Amino acid sequence: MTESTHRTQAQRREQTRAALLDATIDCLVEVGYARTSVQEICARAGVSKGAVQHHFTAKAELMAAAVEHLTTKLRRRLAESLDELPRGGSGVAAAIDLLWAGYSGTLSTAVTELWVAARTDAELRAAIRPVDRALGRATLEHVTQVAGELPPERAEMLFWLTVHLTRGLALDAELGGDPTRRRRLLDEWKRIAVLLYADATTAPS
Amino acid sequence: MTESTHRTQAQRREQTRAALLDATIDCLVEVGYARTSVQEICARAGVSKGAVQHHFTAKAELMAAAVEHLTTKLRRRLAESLDELPRGGSGVAAAIDLLWAGYSGTLSTAVTELWVAARTDAELRAAIRPVDRALGRATLEHVTQVAGELPPERAEMLFWLTVHLTRGLALDAELGGDPTRRRRLLDEWKRIAVLLYADATTAPS
DNA sequence: TGGAAAACATGACGGTCAGCATGTAAGTTC
DNA sequence: GAACTTACATGCTGACCGTCATGTTTTCCA
Secondary structure, eight states, X not given: OOOTTXXXXXXXXXXXXXXXXXXXXXXXXXXXXXXXXXXXXXXXHTOOHHHHHHHOSSHHHHHHHHHHHHHHHHHHHHHHHHHTOOOSHHHHHHHHHHHHHHHHSHHHHHHHHXXXXXXXXXXXXXXXXXXXXXXXXXXHHHHHHHXXXXXXXXXHHHHHHHHHHHHHHHHHHHTTOOHHHHHHHHHHHHHHHHHHHHHHHHSOO | OOOTTOOOHXXXXXXXXXXXHHHHHHHHHHHOSTTOOHHHHHHHHTOOHHHHHHXXXXXXXXXXXXXXXXXXXXXXXXXXXXXXXXXXXXXXXXXXXXHHHHHHSHHHHHHXXXXXXXXXXXXXXXXXXXXXXXXXXXXXXXXXXXXXXXXXHHHHHHHHHHHHHHHHHHHHHHTXXXXXXXXXXXXXXXXXXXXXXXXXXXXXX
16 A cells, blocks of 8 residues: 555645646637636546635636646747757748647647637736736747847747737637648748748848 | 608518627627627617527527628628729738738627637537638639739738738737737738739749 | 517526535644 | 644535527518
């Protein structure tokens, strides 16, 4: 018999908290925000409603915590990948692929659910905005390091254009748009970006 | 006293139907899909729950009808604006502005709500997909007419890139992102598009 | 002009939700 | 090891939801 049943309070707290947040994200991805109920989350996390009551005073607070949990994961994943990228033109294309991978996965799906919900929920919006801005800024920082020679201003433009394009494409993917077309569009955008990159580095205005 | 109280059956039917659909869209925009209830819609439309029951057998059917109502409006608006556009490079920039206007307004907000909801609602998704595809194709048709000299394939690329970028920007707007930055990004994209347009028309591969 | 039919209103029903009160078990502190 | 605190479970409650059965008004038509 191991004494594996013994956990310190902090461990217990952290474990069920993480279980709840992960379950929340799963719910958002699988059934959507509108049908994500506390009961459903509890069932998936394997805890009772009393537990979530103990950790989060209201449902909105749980959602807010889920957002942070989510963006933390996304940030870490993007940061790791971006840091081992080659510099220069080929790096630009690779960076775009990475941004697409980051913004088209399940994590981003959950974020989109929360975003849209936050539009009409002031409390949720207040919770989301800062972490989202932090995610954007942190990612931008890594990206500008990759595109070293490019003027920061132009690198930022390229970055944000890519992010917004990617999010639009992710939305299309969620609705079941044509994957081949998305692939072609992304390739085309990479071509354009590399072209612009070359222009900006060889003939700076 | 006018006899304005007299309405033919068809008129009555059409009026309350339109009132319900408009109220549905208002609800989607103002309170979001998750909190859009039949009661709320009825209250805004000034009818009873029995009325919606009479016109639509289930809530999903009402939503589906709202989608069609919505895209019909969007299509008409975009088609009208696009037809009176100048041809050539300046037309490209103007077309991008129009697409942005179309996809950033309240109509598009409602569509986004439904889209995201449809991701986890097969019935709703089945209702949305065809009308959305029709909207895309119809708009594309108008756009390709504007960019006459451009090879259709490249015009299509530019169109879809613009649409997806615009939708990403619209999402950012919904979350309260910086409007100035969006403006700058859109201007930058217009510059790029005009540049690409010029390249493609002067030196076709 | 009166009856049929369509359009709409009213009220009720089963179900689910979030939040809370209250109870119990596990860990901590002395 | 006993008092105490934290972590979690259970059961309830009032509110709201979508749907339906049934009643009322308006239009139509012969």
